[in-house]
Amino acid sequence: RGLRQPQCRIAWDEVPRPRLIVEFGGNVGDDLQAFVESYPEVRVHSFEPVRKFFKRLEGRFGGNSRVVLHEVGASDKDAVVSFRTDGDQAGSSQFGHVGDEEAPVWDEVHLGDAHALLGAVVAAEGRPIDVLSINCEGCEYAILERLADKGWLSRVKFLQVSWHVSSEIPDRIRRRCRLVERLRQVLRPSYISDFAWEGWAAVERPYAVDARYVRDVSWADFARGNGLPQAQSDLFCASPSAVPPGAGELDPDPDPATAHLTYPQTRRDDEVAAVLDGAALALPRPSLGEPPPVLVEVGAGAGIGLRIRALMGRSPPQVRVHSFEPSEALRPSLLAAADRSTQPGGRRTIWPFGLSDADRPAELRHWGGDGAQEGAPAPELWHGASERVGLRDAEAALAEVAAREGNRSMLEMLYLNCEGCEYEVLTRLAETGRLSRIGRVVVSWHAGGAPWQRRCRIDALLRKSHSLAKAALSYELWILQAPRGAGPEANAGVT
Numbered sequence: 001r002g003l004r005q006p007q008c009r010i011a012w013d014e015v016p017r018p019r020l021i022v023e024f025g026g027n028v029g030d031d032l033q034a035f036v037e038s039y040p041e042v043r044v045h046s047f048e049p050v051r052k053f054f055k056r057l058e059g060r061f062g063g064n065s066r067v068v069l070h071e072v073g074a075s076d077k078d079a080v081v082s083f084r085t086d087g088d089q090a091g092s093s094q095f096g097h098v099g100d101e102e103a104p105v106w107d108e109v110h111l112g113d114a115h116a117l118l119g120a121v122v123a124a125e126g127r128p129i130d131v132l133s134i135n136c137e138g139c140e141y142a143i144l145e146r147l148a149d150k151g152w153l154s155r156v157k158f159l160q161v162s163w164h165v166s167s168e169i170p171d172r173i174r175r176r177c178r179l180v181e182r183l184r185q186v187l188r189p190s191y192i193s194d195f196a197w198e199g200w201a202a203v204e205r206p207y208a209v210d211a212r213y214v215r216d217v218s219w220a221d222f223a224r225g226n227g228l229p230q231a232q233s234d235l236f237c238a239s240p241s242a243v244p245p246g247a248g249e250l251d252p253d254p255d256p257a258t259a260h261l262t263y264p265q266t267r268r269d270d271e272v273a274a275v276l277d278g279a280a281l282a283l284p285r286p287s288l289g290e291p292p293p294v295l296v297e298v299g300a301g302a303g304i305g306l307r308i309r310a311l312m313g314r315s316p317p318q319v320r321v322h323s324f325e326p327s328e329a330l331r332p333s334l335l336a337a338a339d340r341s342t343q344p345g346g347r348r349t350i351w352p353f354g355l356s357d358a359d360r361p362a363e364l365r366h367w368g369g370d371g372a373q374e375g376a377p378a379p380e381l382w383h384g385a386s387e388r389v390g391l392r393d394a395e396a397a398l399a400e401v402a403a404r405e406g407n408r409s410m411l412e413m414l415y416l417n418c419e420g421c422e423y424e425v426l427t428r429l430a431e432t433g434r435l436s437r438i439g440r441v442v443v444s445w446h447a448g449g450a451p452w453q454r455r456c457r458i459d460a461l462l463r464k465s466h467s468l469a470k471a472a473l474s475y476e477l478w479i480l481q482a483p484r485g486a487g488p489e490a491n492a493g494v495t
Contacts (some may be wrong), residue, residue, distance in 0.1 A: 005193045005262035009133065010034045013304060014190060014203035015158045018042055018130035022121055024074040024114070024143060025136035027053055029060045036066060045121050049073030049109035050085055068124075075111040075139055076146035082106045114143045115150040134161040138168075141175050148179070154186040157203055163196040188224040194262045204381050206302035206368030208327035211386070213420040213449040214365065220382035223367050228419045231445035234471035237456035247455040248447045250473060258473070275472035278310030281442055283412055285316045292318040292346075294411045296401055298355050298394075298425060299418025300325040302369055303337025307475070308415060311442070320347050322401045324418075326354035326362070326389035329369035349404075356391040356421060357428040364389050394425045395432040409437060416443040420450030423458060430461040441466060441478040 004011075009031065012018075019042060021035050026048030035044050046061075047070045048054045054071045061067040086105035122129060134140045140161050147153060163176065183200050190199035207227050214222055232246030257264070257272035264270045274280040283293045293316060297308055300323035312321065325334055331352065338348045354362070367384040402408040414429075416422040422443050429435040441462065445455065462468075466478035 005195070005197070006031075006034070008191050008193050008199065009160055009197055010038060012131065012158050012190070012199070012201075014201040015130050018158075020121075020125050020127055020129050021045075021131045021133065022118065022129050023047065023133040023135070024139070025134065026057050026069070027135070029057050031133065031135070032057070032061065032067065036061070036064065042066060043068070043125060045070065047072055047074055047112075047117065049111060050083060051107060051109075052085065070117070071110070072117070073109055073111045073136065073139060074114040074117055074143050076142040077111075077113050078116075079111045080108055081111060083109050111139075114146045115152065118147070118152060129156045131158045131160070132156045134159070138164045138166050140164065141169060141172065141179065144179050144183075145175070148182045153183060154202060158190070158199065158201050159183075159187065160197060160199040163198065165196075184224060186224075188226055192256070192259045194260055196259070204367040204384070206304065206330055206333060207419075208301065208330055208364045208366035208369075208387070209419045210421065211363040211365050213446075215449040219365060219384050223382045223384060228446045228448040228450060230474035231447040231452055231455065233445060233474055233476045234468065235455065235459065237459045240457045240460040242456045243453050244456070247445075247452050271470075272472040275470055275475050275477070276307065276310070278307065278312075278314045280470045281307075281311045281475075281477055282314035283311075283316060283319060283440070286318075291406065291408075292316065292320050293413070294320045294322065294401065294405050294408060295413045295415060296398060296411060297321060297323040297415045297417075298421065299416065300330075300334050300350070301327075302330045302333035303335075304333070305417065307417065307444075311415070318346055320349075320405060322349045322351060324351045324353065324355055324397065326352070326391060327364055327366050327369065327387060328352070328389070329366045329385070329387060331369075333369055351397070353397075354389065354391045354418065354421060355394040355397055355425050357394065357424040358391075359393050359396075360391050362389055362391050363387070391421075394428045395434055398429070398434055411438050413440040413442065414438045416441070420446045420448070422446065423451045423454050426458050426461065427454070430458075430464075435461070436465040436480070439480050441476075443476050443478075444474045445476070446474070 018039055021042055021044045023031060023044065023046050026032055026046035032044060032046050035042060043066050045068045046057060048057055049072055054069065057069050061069060083106065084104060085107045086103060118129065134143060140163060144161065153159065165172070187200040187202050188205065190201040192198050204223055205226055209228055213228055230250050231248060232251050235244050235246050237244065257269045260269045261273045261276060264273050283295065286293055295315070312319065323334065323338065325331055331350065335350060338350060364387045365384045366387050398411065402411060416425060418425070422445065426435065426443070446452070462478050466480055468476060469479045470477040
């Protein structure tokens, strides 16, 4: 999601058609302009306490009936405070500024109790708040503490905040960590991005998981945690029986590359961005006379996965995509997404089952998808619903794909993001020899209750036929090795 800055803070999958947006920190109105242009039916209440910025907002939006401007800031209580206002347009704050230290300018501004301000907005509009956007140069700590105490975190569909750093914000780090704990109790993380932006949703993620893999956690906590935890890519396996720490979790990182995807800060950030935006994963264009490439996607979900969409967008337009998704609740959204995303000349086939190491029934837990709620946030939405589905032997399923595509001896790509099924699928395909007839394997590794202890065994199986080419976060790209003694042309189309 962070690849879409500033779009990630303007367009939200969880709230595609917001009717009421509140922003604390109107500044000069760039986000406000984007809200108004993007949503013809939206009403926006923008709060900006600094006089010079408020006047600019009046000049830009004073005649717009869908915008309500308030010359007041937000905090945990009503107050009159001094703001340093001689900085640039991003730097007016009671907690420091950006600008000339030799000519300070101070203005008195009025702050209001955030609880009362939101209550007045809801009363005036007669509807709940869809999106609350907070970008107020340090005031976010006091605002969120007040809103958490008054129960507002569970009353908005989507909350986004840009965190700020200043030595003048009292006890900042402890308060930040405590606020994240409180946010996680009622919302789920939606995105992180450049400029310390975070999004939090009161709307469930369209998602399904094999119930076998969810252990020692409530369904609600599992859903608010965005599902099954991911595991680290590019592990060092001393032996096939080894279980290194990264097999069960992502490496901790106080400044994750996913927070710098729009503007990478390091070479490693560049590498992560290339994987996550699809550039490093894309299929090569076939040579003249070669058939269109075949991409097999396992775990298609509701069809909104950013990684697979980015990969398809960067791959040849004539690619043949076979998507496997067992959840009946998610398939209507997947079918609609397939119609929108298939490129001219391409083709996408939806298979109504998942893959495993054998044919068998399974119990899924799903959230969102067909029939997902459109009203105000409700606590019960986090519990999801149970669903009986069918899983198929991965070998038989891929053999059928190959037959349907003209009895292909090779498939160009297997893309696995199936919430734990990757361990059974890859083991089965290695056993049958099918794995050595797949040009590229992209896998997102998962942990939690999935059999991640097998990771090094599967790593050893992959290395018999493939080489690890790219790795970032939980994602790996494996490319088929050329046969021994073959020249570079043996890997044409897959190197």
